[in-house]
Structure formats: structure tokens, C-alpha cells
Amino acid sequence: MMRSKVLSLVARAGSNRMMSTATKLTTVEVNDKTGIATLTMNRPPVNGLNLELLQDLKSSIDEIESNKSRGLILTSSSSTIFSAGLDILEMYKPDKDRIRAFWTQLQDTWLALYGSSVPTAAAINGHSPAGGCLLATSCEYRVMVPNFTIGLNETQLGIVAPQWFMASFLSVLPQRIAERALNQGRMFTTEEALKVGLIDETANNKEEAIEKCVAFIGTFAKVNPLARSLTKQQFRAADLQQLQNGRKEDLEKFLFFVNQPAVQKGLGIYLEGLKKKAKKQ
Amino acid sequence: MMRSKVLSLVARAGSNRMMSTATKLTTVEVNDKTGIATLTMNRPPVNGLNLELLQDLKSSIDEIESNKSRGLILTSSSSTIFSAGLDILEMYKPDKDRIRAFWTQLQDTWLALYGSSVPTAAAINGHSPAGGCLLATSCEYRVMVPNFTIGLNETQLGIVAPQWFMASFLSVLPQRIAERALNQGRMFTTEEALKVGLIDETANNKEEAIEKCVAFIGTFAKVNPLARSLTKQQFRAADLQQLQNGRKEDLEKFLFFVNQPAVQKGLGIYLEGLKKKAKKQ
Amino acid sequence: MMRSKVLSLVARAGSNRMMSTATKLTTVEVNDKTGIATLTMNRPPVNGLNLELLQDLKSSIDEIESNKSRGLILTSSSSTIFSAGLDILEMYKPDKDRIRAFWTQLQDTWLALYGSSVPTAAAINGHSPAGGCLLATSCEYRVMVPNFTIGLNETQLGIVAPQWFMASFLSVLPQRIAERALNQGRMFTTEEALKVGLIDETANNKEEAIEKCVAFIGTFAKVNPLARSLTKQQFRAADLQQLQNGRKEDLEKFLFFVNQPAVQKGLGIYLEGLKKKAKKQ
Numbered sequence: 001m002m003r004s005k006v007l008s009l010v011a012r013a014g015s016n017r018m019m020s021t022a023t024k025l026t027t028v029e030v031n032d033k034t035g036i037a038t039l040t041m042n043r044p045p046v047n048g049l050n051l052e053l054l055q056d057l058k059s060s061i062d063e064i065e066s067n068k069s070r071g072l073i074l075t076s077s078s079s080t081i082f083s084a085g086l087d088i089l090e091m092y093k094p095d096k097d098r099i100r101a102f103w104t105q106l107q108d109t110w111l112a113l114y115g116s117s118v119p120t121a122a123a124i125n126g127h128s129p130a131g132g133c134l135l136a137t138s139c140e141y142r143v144m145v146p147n148f149t150i151g152l153n154e155t156q157l158g159i160v161a162p163q164w165f166m167a168s169f170l171s172v173l174p175q176r177i178a179e180r181a182l183n184q185g186r187m188f189t190t191e192e193a194l195k196v197g198l199i200d201e202t203a204n205n206k207e208e209a210i211e212k213c214v215a216f217i218g219t220f221a222k223v224n225p226l227a228r229s230l231t232k233q234q235f236r237a238a239d240l241q242q243l244q245n246g247r248k249e250d251l252e253k254f255l256f257f258v259n260q261p262a263v264q265k266g267l268g269i270y271l272e273g274l275k276k277k278a279k280k281q
Numbered sequence: 282m283m284r285s286k287v288l289s290l291v292a293r294a295g296s297n298r299m300m301s302t303a304t305k306l307t308t309v310e311v312n313d314k315t316g317i318a319t320l321t322m323n324r325p326p327v328n329g330l331n332l333e334l335l336q337d338l339k340s341s342i343d344e345i346e347s348n349k350s351r352g353l354i355l356t357s358s359s360s361t362i363f364s365a366g367l368d369i370l371e372m373y374k375p376d377k378d379r380i381r382a383f384w385t386q387l388q389d390t391w392l393a394l395y396g397s398s399v400p401t402a403a404a405i406n407g408h409s410p411a412g413g414c415l416l417a418t419s420c421e422y423r424v425m426v427p428n429f430t431i432g433l434n435e436t437q438l439g440i441v442a443p444q445w446f447m448a449s450f451l452s453v454l455p456q457r458i459a460e461r462a463l464n465q466g467r468m469f470t471t472e473e474a475l476k477v478g479l480i481d482e483t484a485n486n487k488e489e490a491i492e493k494c495v496a497f498i499g500t501f502a503k504v505n506p507l508a509r510s511l512t513k514q515q516f517r518a519a520d521l522q523q524l525q526n527g528r529k530e531d532l533e534k535f536l537f538f539v540n541q542p543a544v545q546k547g548l549g550i551y552l553e554g555l556k557k558k559a560k561k562q
Numbered sequence: 563m564m565r566s567k568v569l570s571l572v573a574r575a576g577s578n579r580m581m582s583t584a585t586k587l588t589t590v591e592v593n594d595k596t597g598i599a600t601l602t603m604n605r606p607p608v609n610g611l612n613l614e615l616l617q618d619l620k621s622s623i624d625e626i627e628s629n630k631s632r633g634l635i636l637t638s639s640s641s642t643i644f645s646a647g648l649d650i651l652e653m654y655k656p657d658k659d660r661i662r663a664f665w666t667q668l669q670d671t672w673l674a675l676y677g678s679s680v681p682t683a684a685a686i687n688g689h690s691p692a693g694g695c696l697l698a699t700s701c702e703y704r705v706m707v708p709n710f711t712i713g714l715n716e717t718q719l720g721i722v723a724p725q726w727f728m729a730s731f732l733s734v735l736p737q738r739i740a741e742r743a744l745n746q747g748r749m750f751t752t753e754e755a756l757k758v759g760l761i762d763e764t765a766n767n768k769e770e771a772i773e774k775c776v777a778f779i780g781t782f783a784k785v786n787p788l789a790r791s792l793t794k795q796q797f798r799a800a801d802l803q804q805l806q807n808g809r810k811e812d813l814e815k816f817l818f819f820v821n822q823p824a825v826q827k828g829l830g831i832y833l834e835g836l837k838k839k840a841k842k843q
Contacts, residue, residue, distance in 0.1 A: 119745075140742065158505035160512050172738050176453050176478060179516045180421065183400075183509055184500050197738060219746050224720035224828065228745055231722050235741045266505065439786035441793050457734050457759060460797045461702065464681075464790055465781050547786065 071217035085130030352498030366411030633779035647692030
């Protein structure tokens with residue numbers, strides 16, 4: 001896979017030197033002092049997870065794994081959207097080959113993030129529905145800015161969140177709350193999310209959210225990194241294994257479902273609504 | 282299976298027209314306005330779950346599944362008992378064939394209720410021990426009237442709640458609380474049940490309990506029914522599969538246990554106690 | 563296995579007659595009135611879990627299982643340490659045969675305690691890191707004296723707590739809290755432990771802690787012991803089975819890990835630190 005990368009040293013007044021790399025749709029900045037990498041999604045306007053953003057996310061996670069970063073903080077360049085989730089255009093009247101590549105990449109990206117050996121935290125600085133919530137709940141810690149919403153709202157769109165979305169959700173929420181929210185396609189406000197444990201802390205803005213993520217990653221300062229990583233992977237082994245063993249089946253299930261006329265019709269109506277909304281603004 | 286059914290259109294002053302069907306021991310009323318079915322257990326005096334009530338429950342659940350109801354509310358015609366659980370008379374000095382049919386029917390009824398594609402809620406308008414608690418925790422939501430008790434109290438009777446009773450309980454309660462309560466055979470008051478999450482809300486009376494169940498089912502108004510149903514079934518697949526794969530084993534385990542002389546003796550003493558109690562009243 | 567045992571009848575002023583037996587490193591006192599056995603670890607200075615203490619614990623658990631005790635309360639003879647966990651000397655530059663026996667014994671002791679048919683409670687009258695926390699969370703109830711700490715801090719020592727430590731932890735804590743604490747190697751104060759549910763109650767001193775454990779075991783007074791024991795074992799079956807099925811693999815995994823030069827070096831540094839600390843005091 002060919003990707004253009006920009007490697008640069010950024011010196012900012014009053015801040016620590018950062019080593020920064022960028023793919024087309026993500027940037028990675030490693031703080032020189034803390035050794036923590038900030039991975040920023042940058043696909044305007046809503047960080048819709050299309051094939052290319054998912055590829056870039058995976059590459060950036062791999063890079064952070066291999067460059068000895070002390071942690072990974074996932075955030076967004078948008079001021080209102082963390083990620084709007086899977087790009088509907090990938091699923092509506094899909095190209096046969098591309099949709100296979102798209103879903104396979106989503107699997108790969110999740111396996112890399114959920115199973116990452118590095119401490120992970122999400123600075124949720126905007127709305128975070130569906131795939132956005134998946135990314136956030138795949139991290140070990142979540143700090144969220146007020147007045148946004150987060151949740152797996154797939155059923156509202158007529159889609160079924162696959163089993164591993166459910167696993168990420170269940171790693172954070174009690175079963176009773178997780179099942180009901182997923183059935184309802186419920187979006188939680190920042191305050192509601194804090195109350196049920198879907199997020200761990202709130203922060204007034206993105207900067208403060210990142211600071212709190214840095215503080216969380218700092219709790220591992222005295223911990224042996226190898227022992228930590230093996231412990232985390234042992235905790236998540238069953239969830240990761242379940243997808244790894246059933247990747248093909250999971251792909252076929254998705255393709256079958258997404259190609260149902262009723263689902264295509266629903267996605268079409270949804271897209272039409274988005275277009276009208278955009279025209280009005 | 283032959284069952285007498287009464288189909289009638291009921292028009293009540295000040296209420297919505299209801300389509301109502303009845304088996305011998307259950308009634309189903311579908312509210313014309315909301316499209317929600319109320320399934321009422323009606324086997325006086327305590328809705329003891331015998332073979333026939335379990336059969337009627339299963340038929341009524343199937344009917345609600347197939348008649349396009351928007352939800353199922355399970356309640357009782359008694360003013361003090363939701364369901365007293367499995368009918369001890371089915372287990373004490375049992376007929377060899379009937380007890381097999383009884384347990385197999387219990388399995389079928391649970392599989393239908395726990396795995397129902399329709400949103401389910403229990404309006405718990407009376408005491409709900411053992412099998413009564415199983416029915417309630419197999420629904421997705423529970424509203425309970427004060428001054429009653431609910432719990433899996435099998436160990437108090439010298440019986441072991443099978444693995445799938447445990448699964449229903451665990452779908453609602455944290456493991457630490459669920460295990461301890463099941464070991465103790467603990468009955469929770471309405472207030473205690475609310476505190477630990479065994480129920481979701483309280484209501485002053487049956488009518489209000491049903492209203493709150495209707496409101497819960499209303500949260501699915503904008504949700505795609507197929508996506509909702511597949512999501513729920515995915516959440517419950519492991520529990521349902523476990524019984525489906527082990528039905529014979531589960532039946533034999535129950536038969537072996539219930540036929541132990543010590544268990545039969547215990548049931549006999551319990552029945553004797555019930556008779557004395559009844560005489561005093 | 564040869565063990566010297568002392569059997570004696572102890573009559574104390576103002577207390578109930580106790581039947582007491584002792585192994586070299588543990589004592590078992592059965593209260594004549596309550597029928598509850600107190601199992602005291604007595605390997606000064608810190609109840610380090612070496613091969614012999616683990617053997618004696620297993621023998622004492624077996625004894626309590628077979629002498630018809632109504633419950634088991636695990637506590638420590640030390641006034642500041644419940645148990646400091648696995649004896650590092652068993653793992654540092656280990657003898658090839660002894661370390662196999664040591665780990666196999668740890669497995670056996672855990673299987674016996676976690677799977678015990680008798681109601682179990684821990685009176686945690688001192689610090690309880692790592693293996694100490696494993697023993698405490700393998701019981702059904704925990705009462706802890708203030709100003710001590712408890713947790714699985716293996717990652718702080720560069721060690722990975724095996725899957726069954728994790729299972730015991732998860733039987734008590736929600737997944738989100740359990741995973742994070744295990745990754746951090748977090749030690750909880752008595753107050754923090756109460757808040758998250760890692761312990762169930764606090765008590766001002768050991769005597770009061772034991773009283774509260776007695777009260778917990780008393781909640782089973784009206785429960786059929788066989789039904790209770792089968793119910794508990796059904797709850798814990800999956801966890802127990804996982805180790806039983808993978809004992810050899812678990813042993814080899816431990817041996818491989820503990821013999822890593824980096825781990826040996828870490829243990830050496832840790833032991834050196836302990837020696838310096840001891841000299842200063």
C-alpha cells in the first residue's frame with residue numbers, strides 16, 4: 001500500500017517539541033516530553049469512516065505501536081464531530097470489490113485498536129455515533145466534551161451492529177444497559193454517558209480532554225510495559241479471537257445484510273435527508 | 282395441540298378498542314391504538330407454572346410474534362401474585378411422561394420469551410419468586426408495584442435453578458450480586474430490586490405499571506424492527522444457544538435431581554406447609 | 563504428603579468452645595456454636611505464598627469441606643498483612659522441580675477455594691496484594707479493616723496475572739474497572755475497594771471483620787446446603803473448567819514467562835529492594 005507521508009519536526013512556542021507524521025487523512029504527533037502520540041482523524045466534514053480513512057487509521061496505529069510511543073490518544077480535527085461513523089456512501093449501491101475491501105479494513109482497524117499493546121484513550125471532542133462510538137469504546141479510557149452525543153445508533157438506521165461492536169460496548173457497560181441501548185440505538189449526551197460509564201470523565205474542551213487522557217496514560221508510568229500489554233491482551237483475547245476466527249463469516253453476513261433491498265432503500269432515504277439538510281444550511 | 286380460543290372485539294368506555302384472544306389460562310389483548318399486546322397470566326390462585334399454563338404462555342407469545350404487535354407486556358390477573366413459579370405439584374411424585382413434557386415445555390416457553398423478536402416488558406403486579414422471576418428477567422424491562430418480592434429462591438426450596446435461569450438473571454444483574462442472591466435464594470423487596478437493578482422502575486399499581494411498560498416499548502418507535510430484533514437476538518444468542526445445544530442434558534439433569542429422595546421429601550414438606558397455611562386462612 | 567497436625571480442644575473464657583487443628587503454617591478453628599471454621603494463615607512475617615503454605619491451605623480447605631463446617635472464614639495471624647502474595651523466592655532463580663510443584667499447588671489451592679462447596683468469606687485484616695487479593699476474591703464475601711490496600715498489582719512487578727486470577731477478579735468487579743485495575747496493577751485502599759465493590763464491608767478490626775463474615779455465612783441458615791453448593795459451582799463452572807482444561811498450558815506459560823531474563827532481573831531488583839528496606843527497619 002502506497003501512502004504519502006510527511007515527516008516534520010514541529011516546534012511550538014510554549015509547548016513541547018512534537019515529532020509529527022501525517023497520512024492523507026490522519027496525523028500523528030508524538031509529544032517529545034511525554035512520549036505520547038496523538039492520532040487525529042482529519043477527513044472533513046465529519047470524519048466519515050471510508051476505506052481510505054480506515055486504512056490511514058490502521059497505518060497510524062501500527063506506526064504508534066512500532067515507534068515506542070508511551071500511549072495513543074485518538075481525537076478529531078473537527079470542532080463538532082469526533083467521527084460520524086461508517087461512511088454511508090461505502091454502503092449505498094456499493095461497488096462489489098470495494099465494499100469487501102472496506103469491511104475487511106474496518107475489521108483490521110478494529111483489531112489493531114482494540115488489541116493495541118499501547119495504552120489508548122479517546123479525547124471525544126464532538127459527536128460520536130455508530131462507528132465513532134466503536135472507535136471510542138475500543139480505547140481504554142474516554143474523556144468527552146459537553147453538549148455532544150455518543151452511542152451505537154445502528155438500529156435507528158436499520159443496520160445491525162456486528163458482534164464485535166457489541167463486544168467493545170460490553171467491555172465498558174453492564175449487559176443490561178448495553179443491550180437496551182443497542183436495541184434502542186440510543187445516543188447518550190455527555191452527561192448521560194458519564195453516568196452510565198460509557199465515558200470516564202468530561203472536559204471543557206479538546207485541550208483539557210487531551211490533558212486528562214495524558215494523565216490517564218501517566219497511571220502506567222511505573223508499570224512494566226510488556227506485562228501491561230500481555231495483561232490487556234489476555235483481557236481482550238476472547239473478543240479479538242471471536243472476530244479473528246469468524247472474519248469471513250462476519251464479512252458475508254454484512255454483505256448479505258447491506259444488500260437487502262429494504263436496507264438499501266433505508267440508506268437511500270437517509271442520504272436524501274442528509275442532502276436536503278446540507279442544502280438548507 | 283388443541284386449544285379453545287375466544288376471539289372478541291372489546292370496546293370499553295374511555296379506552297381504546299382492544300382485540301382480545303384468550304386461551305384457557307392466558308389472555309392476549311392488543312391495544313388498537315398502540316399496537317402493544319398485553320399477555321395476562323390467569324391461573325388462580327397463584328399462576329403456578331404447570332404444563333398447561335406454560336403451553337398457553339408459549340402459544341400466546343407465538344401469537345404476539347405473528348400478529349405484528351409492537352410489543353409484549355407480561356402481567357398477572359391476580360392482585361397479589363405475578364407468578365409463584367413452577368407448580369410444585371408437577372415435580373412432587375411426578376408422572377414419568379408428564380414431567381418430561383412439563384420441563385420440555387418450560388424450555389420452549391423460555392426460548393420463545395427470552396428470544397422474542399418483539400420488545401418485551403413485565404408489569405410485575407405481585408410476588409414473583411423462582412419461575413415468576415425467570416419470566417420477568419426474560420423480558421427486556423421490568424416495572425414493579427411496591428410491597429411485593431422478587432427473586433430466584435430455588436435454594437430455599439432445596440432446588441437448583443438451571444443454567445439458563447442463571448443466564449436470565451445475569452443479563453440483568455452484575456455477577457457478584459447475581460451469584461450471591463442465587464446462592465442465598467434471596468427474595469428482594471420492590472425497593473431492593475430497584476436498587477440493584479433487578480427491576481427498572483416502580484409503579485403505584487398495575488395500571489401505572491402497564492403505562493410505564495408502554496412508555497418503554499415506545500422508545501423503539503423510530504427503530505427499524507428487523508434491525509432491532511436481530512440486534513437483540515445477537516445479544517442473547519449465546520444464552521439461547523447454550524440451552525438449545527444442551528436441551529436433552531438439561532432435561533436429564535433436572536429429572537435426576539428432582540427424583541432424589543431428599544428433594545422429594547423436601548417438596549413434600551413444603552406442600553404440607555402450604556396445605557396447613559391454606560387451612561388456617 | 564506428611565504433615566504434623568495438632569488436634570486440640572480449646573476452651574476460652576467468654577467464648578464458645580473451639581475445635582482446633584493446625585498444620586505448620588495454617589490453623590483451623592471450628593466454632594462449636596456456629597459451626598463455622600476460621601482458617602488462619604500463619605507464615606510470618608507476611609504470609610508469603612510458598613509451596614508449603616499453599617499445601618497447608620489446600621489441606622485446611624479440604625478438612626473444612628469434609629468436617630461438615632457451615633462456612634470458612636479466611637484470615638491472617640499478622641496484624642498488618644493478610645497475605646503479601648506469591649513468595650518471590652519461589653520464582654527467583656528457581657529450582658526446576660520445585661517451581662513446577664509450586665505452581666501446580668497454586669492451581670490446586672485456587673481450584674479448592676474458588677470451587678469450595680462451603681460458604682467462604684475473607685476477613686482481610688491487613689494488606690492484600692497479588693496472590694493475597696486472589697485468595698480474597700476467590701471467597702464469596704470480603705470484609706476489610708481500614709488503612710490497608712488490596713489489588714492485583716502484578717504488572718507493577720513485571721509479572722502477568724494468569725487468566726484465572728482475572729476470572730476471580732471479574733467475578734467481583736465490572737469488566738471496565740477490572741481490566742483497568744489489572745493493567746495498572748492498581749492497589750485500592752480499603753475505602754476505594756468498598757466503593758468499587760472489591761470488598762463488601764469494612765470493619766474496625768479483625769474481630770469485627772470475623773463477626774461480619776459470620777453474619778454473611780448466617781444468611782445461608784435456611785438454605786439447603788446441597789442446592790446451595792450446586793448453584794455456586796454452576797456459577798463458577800466455566801472459570802474452574804477453563805483452568806482444569808488448561809492446567810498444563812498454564813504451567814508452561816508461567817514457566818516460560820518467569821524464566822525470561824528480563825523477568826528474573828526484575829525480581830532480583832525487587833528482592834534487593836526488600837532486603838535494603840528490612841535492614842533500615
